[in-house]
Amino acid sequence: MHEIISGPSKANSLSFGLLAGIEYDGQLSATAYVILAVVLLGIIGGLGWCFYRAVTAAGRTAESQSPDEVGDENSAEKQ
Numbered sequence: 001m002h003e004i005i006s007g008p009s010k011a012n013s014l015s016f017g018l019l020a021g022i023e024y025d026g027q028l029s030a031t032a033y034v035i036l037a038v039v040l041l042g043i044i045g046g047l048g049w050c051f052y053r054a055v056t057a058a059g060r061t062a063e064s065q066s067p068d069e070v071g072d073e074n075s076a077e078k079q
Helices: 002-006 010-019 030-058 073-078
Strands: none
Touching: none
16 A cells, blocks of 8 residues: 555656746746736725625615515415
8 A cells, every 4th residue: 555655656757747847936926926916806806896785785775575575484384
């Protein structure tokens, strides 16, 4: 069992071959900064949109619902 886990495989040798040329110098590339900015703007924009929707929904007065719109709460009682 130990040989199966630690033994060389095609997947391990392939992944090590692809990562062998990468050297990390402690800085992000310009592409990484663009991706990071887009993701952060998406998160901040999405949270802002949700907050805006919650604030505008809280300011509205509730409209009355007719019994047809509510659901089948009374059907269980009738049976």
